[in-house]
Amino acid sequence: MGTRTAIVGVGQTHHTSKRKDVNGQELISEAVKRALQDAALELKDIDAIVIGNMDHFEAINNVDCWSIDGSGAFMKPIMKVTTGGSTGGTLGSCAYYHVASGLFDVVMAIGWEKNSESDTQAAISTCADPIVERDFFGGAIGPNAAEYAMYMEQFGATQEDAALVAVRDHNNALRNPHAHLRKFITVEDVMKSPVLCWPIKLLDSCPRSDGACAVIYASETTAPKITPNPAWVHATAVSHDYVYFGDYDWEMMPTLRTTVDRVYGRAGITDPLKDVDVMELYLPFSTCGVVWMDHMHMCSLGDAPKLIRKGVFDMNGELPINPSGGVLSTNPIGATGLIRLGEAALQVMGRAGERQVGDVRTALATAFGSCYWFEATVLRSTKP
């Protein structure tokens, strides 16, 4: 049994499409300072730091070394972890294992990205095998578009069902002062927005943002001294797949299923709709907010549109999803998964401001990226 671990502080930058006012280190520093302030800690209280982003977006090698002026890791242990889009989740897990190992008491995870300095889709395309797949792998959107086209065909879901998810997340963002896109939209707006890759339209899609997020983890002896309401980590898991994209099972999302099965099992969740009070999900496209509900065991296969039409996942629904506005509203890629964890922790700690869901005892955060790699973490207001 490792050391019980909780999230005790969260800091986010102002997220927007181009942060021309800061360089990378300054962007990181902004999140770090806010996280320290949130936890009422000083840099000297941090025992170790983990940082992550996607190298090819900013073209900086050895980011753990380069970032030190921003991260504050001078004369401290720092390591870099990265797994593509799921990097933020990977960072949270890494900080968790630092503390759970018993080797460190207070650990800070930092995710960041300055997408404005990159050609995001071109960089993503280099993840594909250089000989067999790279020439026709058109960035991140294609596979998810294909996934939803298949789902519509198989289960009779509609583009409007996805649009309902887009409307939910975008309009939730109006309550989140950190969100990048804050604009009221309707289903009609989504349907009329330009098609990017059928059936995914502009308003179904996440933006690219500049931003950073820092989340502080602490051990069971220290966490209660930092905050009266820590968000305890009850389970974290990851699952991935990939040899080649063509080998993937596009209908069953085995990696998402494996991941949630593991965390549900470890955290004793049998019915997510009843056992979880709020979710911050890494939904890069609104379509994922439909299809993936099935695989997260919210309902039987193909029934997700019914729940969405009923508003089950709205702010006042049975299980609010993405009160923050989610990835559709804010997407500094290396930070995106960590923002999910930070937002879920704020909900558990009761510090989510206008976007707070009432009485959150259990929250779930996910991250998604790379080789259909899913990460999931269950946070609770009670100790594991």
Next chain:
Amino acid sequence: MERVAVVGIGQTKYEKGKTKNFAELSYEATRKALDDAGIELSDIDNVVTTTNDFFDGRTIACMAVAEAAGSYGRDATNVEGDGTLSAFYGLMRTLSGVYGTTMVSAHCKVSEGSPRKIVNQAFDPIYDRLLGMDAISSSALQARAYMQRFGITEEQCARVSVKNHGNARNNPYAHVPLDITVDDVMRSPMLAEPIKRLDTSPISDGACAIILATEERARRAARKPVWIRGVAHCADAYRLGERDLAWSQPLETAARKAYRMAGISHPSREIDVAEVYDAFSYMELMWYEGLGFCDRGEGGRLIDSGVTQMGGKLPVNPSGGVLSAHSVQVAGLARIAEAVLQLRGEAGKRQVPGARVALAHGTGGICAQTHCVWVLSN
């Protein structure tokens, strides 16, 4: 710290121009590690891979190797940096109580990339990068600062090269075994004064894997477990101008912490063999000092005394070190693997007789900005 063991290791031969792809290289090392431990992939609970998107020439480079390292159906993660850090993360995952065994792998095909341009990408994009700085030119500044401060000579640095290339002749995995003299090093072409060709490490392709296990799970492995006694890492400032290039405070800090965990108070007496990250010959002398093998500024005298050669009281880099095989992020993990072989008494012709406590060391960044120190025992 609860007891965690290294129960299996695997290395490929290190050489230039390997034709295997990343996954095949990674598979070779992880398969060897499983065979070495006498366990099956089904006994592995989780996997930590090591990549560098620049050297790998693809983004999310872990996609290319994760499955070959055995990640399918199990938790997996990826570190970007030296293999000693991946192993450190593997250790933490094993200690967390969530996993009983952890596979840690690293691969690199340095010869497929352009190392000078890739290292240049680690410099500040606005202030430093356009100067064309790379590993050799920046390390030359550090070598000169170190030599100037402590009166270290080029011949003393050359002696490291002679020792390690000579030791490499006993290591079947080494890339560049050489029978050379100090004179040969001194006469080799000057690359960036005072660094000459034979003061530098080669461009090597290769992979390495180690398997970590809790005490309970280690009992099921075929090999005698090698125990992790202490580990720590630490980072220096980023900009060269903000650092004391002649003395590595982070190395001393990491070493002291690792020694404290391991209960070591006199490293030069209590450590039987060390594998350190000697990317350039002068570095090994600096690391002697930071690791407490000798006093500050005494690195040159330590190599002169013969203490660190095979047959000396504290042999350093019996494998030939990084000077004889440098697959970048693999190199630190290879130091751990070599330390394990020494502690098992299975290091063949490079065995240090009766080794009971071994040190392994990895570095990261420009002029070894970060250091990770491991103490292992049998």
